[in-house]
Amino acid sequence: MPYLIRRLLQMAFVLWAVATIVFLMFRLMPGDPSAAFIDPTFTVEQQQAVRAQFGLDRPLPQQYLIYLGNLLHGEFGLSFRQRQPVLGMVLEVLPNTLLLTLTALLIAYAFGTLLGALMAWKRGGRFEAISVPLVLTTRAAPEFWVGMVMLAIFAFGLGWLPSGGANVAGAQYASEWDRILSLDYLRHLALPALTLAIYLQGLPALLMRSSMLEVMREEFVTMARMKGLPERTIMLRHAARNALLPLVTAFALGFGQSVGGNVVVENVFSWPGLGRLLAEAIANSDYPLAQCAFLLIALVLVLMNFLADLLYGLLDPRVAHGRG
């Protein structure tokens, strides 16, 4: 299957490019990278030892080769700050981020799709006049601000939901699964997931709206009307189903993007995820950790992109043919 092979090669190239950019980005930032893990009280010998330990005393091209070699062996190095293998640190928090993203996307797409379909169906009415600007506003509002408002209302005001973390203090579970499936975890997940969903719903809503508007002009809708089917049936059974296609891609891509874009929400709600880890890594010039997090995000993004392409081909055979 030449198409599949070509796509896989493309993916490999993209990942290599990302790895290279990530490598250079961190070396070219202002400030001495070693400042983060060399205490000023170290003797010169100690400082040199630390530099040697992390390969920072070699010239840049050599550092690059060491780096690529390590990546190919699945070695992402030791965290400058925690001195532990970064891969383990990233994998520890990854489930939290994936769950947060998935929950938020499901809420956002379920709600956004419905809202979009309604906006298209009620084209020109008061509903559309109110909802379109509202959707745009929520999409444009800073996540940080939305998060703080959610905290102020649901946590500090009404006291319904906890205000940070992934569990109540000191909670103990028999296994990771027990923890993730507990009501406690779900309650902690609610506010960050809702905040993220408020931000994410704009895209599916607007996409669905324009897609619906297109479909509504198609002959089969007119046909359904002529047959005398009720409006609701036409909207849900016929028009909406056909308008869903572009949303599949958007969902897959949104998932990839969101995994990397959760930095703000995870910090507002102290959610122990990849975004928070990444933010801390950057603040502390913890290069190996930030590199690993970036690469993982890139990997998820590229994989989701690939998956979207495949899904698209399955759902609409014309697309696959078109590629030859």
Add this chain to the structure above:
Amino acid sequence: MTATTLSRRALLASSALSLLPALTPRLAMAATPGDKIRKLTLLSAAQASDPQEFQAAQLIAQSWRQLGLDVDVRGLPRPQLSDVVWNNRTKWDMTMWRMVGRPERSDPDEFTFNLYNPATIETGYNFIAYNNPDFQKIAQAQRAETDREARRKLLYEAQDVINRDQPYLFLVYPKNVLAYDQSVWKPESVVEQSGIGIRCFWTFLRAEPAGAKRDMICNAAESMIAINPLYISGAIDSWVTELVWDRLMRVGPDGLPQPWAAEKVTQVDPTTIDVVLRAGQKWHDGKPVTVEDVVFSFEAPATSDKSPMYKPFVGNIASVKATDDRTVRFVLKTPSAAFTTSTLAKINLVPKHVWAPILKGLEGKPENAETVQEEQPVGSGPFKVARFKLNEEIVLEANPDYWEKPKMDRWILRIITNTGAALGMLPRGELNFLTDYRGDPKLLTDMAKQNPNISVVATTDMGFRFVAPNERRQPFDDARFRRALSLAINRQLMAAAAWNGFATPANSFVSPALPYWSKPGINDLKADMSEAKKLLEEAGYVVVRGKLHYPEGVKETLDAS
């Protein structure tokens, strides 16, 4: 520029400094001014990362402009600021800087000996290149003086020298503001350690539950780095390590060291100290704490090279030996007054049966003990590690076998990255002890006014903020110029405006948080613009058309940058 030329320059600068007083009166007589002083740049942390420091820098620049100086404030991100100041030591004029409080700094030796030490001009603490042999003589003498009264006299003298020379322009001792829920913790059982505050070993050991809640729930604004007794990894980590691993001595609430896991500490002669171990202590795995463990704890950092950060703290030990099954004798290379605080109250006691095999396994490898994270840490302190996720939560349990059992059941540290959220969590009981607060202190006191259960405690820090003038560059090599600049600064205003009142004016490297060592009255330096101008005039500086010029014959050697 090579390191040697750099130090030669520093020496030249200092010798020029000692000549100046003899020369200047004659210069002041003559009316012809020297070159105009270039535009001076005051570096500071960026406004976003440290609004208080940045605002203080602005206030300082304003008052110096009144002296006829052109002053620019330049805010930089912290890593970049550190890079410039530490690694490019000839390239800057002045910087805002800070020294932070740590329990071992309860002894004034570290600041006294290190900050102005000529040996650290090139790569260490003395980044301003202050070089005064008289001061260094006193600094050397105080660390060898084991008579406390006599040592205090020396430290008063040292503070006087620094006050006269103004190598740093001290600004304020900030106050740390923390809070707790007094419906959960009895206020009389919460201990305020001098210079450290209520977030201290003594509170965690002795805080008594007021009601049914027996878990202390604390917060930290960033992830922990490690739980490792041989690695000085970070401030937050040290809260945990000092609860899990015990120490022979502890710095008490009064800031003075007291025997702890040691029953008795005796100074036999200036270089010999006998320590008698408290009987019946146990490691968290049930094995007894022995004198061999104690010897190992002090020998491991010194001999193995695998605990580089602790190595300096045991560097003065010539030998450490068990003399019977409860006594350990330390012999020092040179007499050291600070030994009890900076070594006996600093080094964690670690079990030999756990760490000897680990260190052996590391032999010949590039990694050291700092990369080791035990799955189940074993100490002999008042708390045991129940479980931990460094990025999320650390749970400690009271050690029932400890000779002073903690009053609480568990000590829980949550990583809460959002300061605003942490503030909101306190009255809701999601936290009951705010151990890390980096926001505006006023928000916290306002919140406490609405919640009578919340008690706020502000503690003057051992650390301080200051302007560091680069004495490698003129005009900062002139002590009278520095003193004039210092007199122009209104510290009262600064503490009130930039720090919202949560700071005390400073003029010494010994904080009033160390009442025994701080010289009374030293911090009463009042802002006096006319005195500052008079001082400059006496030193020969001349104001021409509103701009300050060097004394006659002095050329500006640096480009304005």
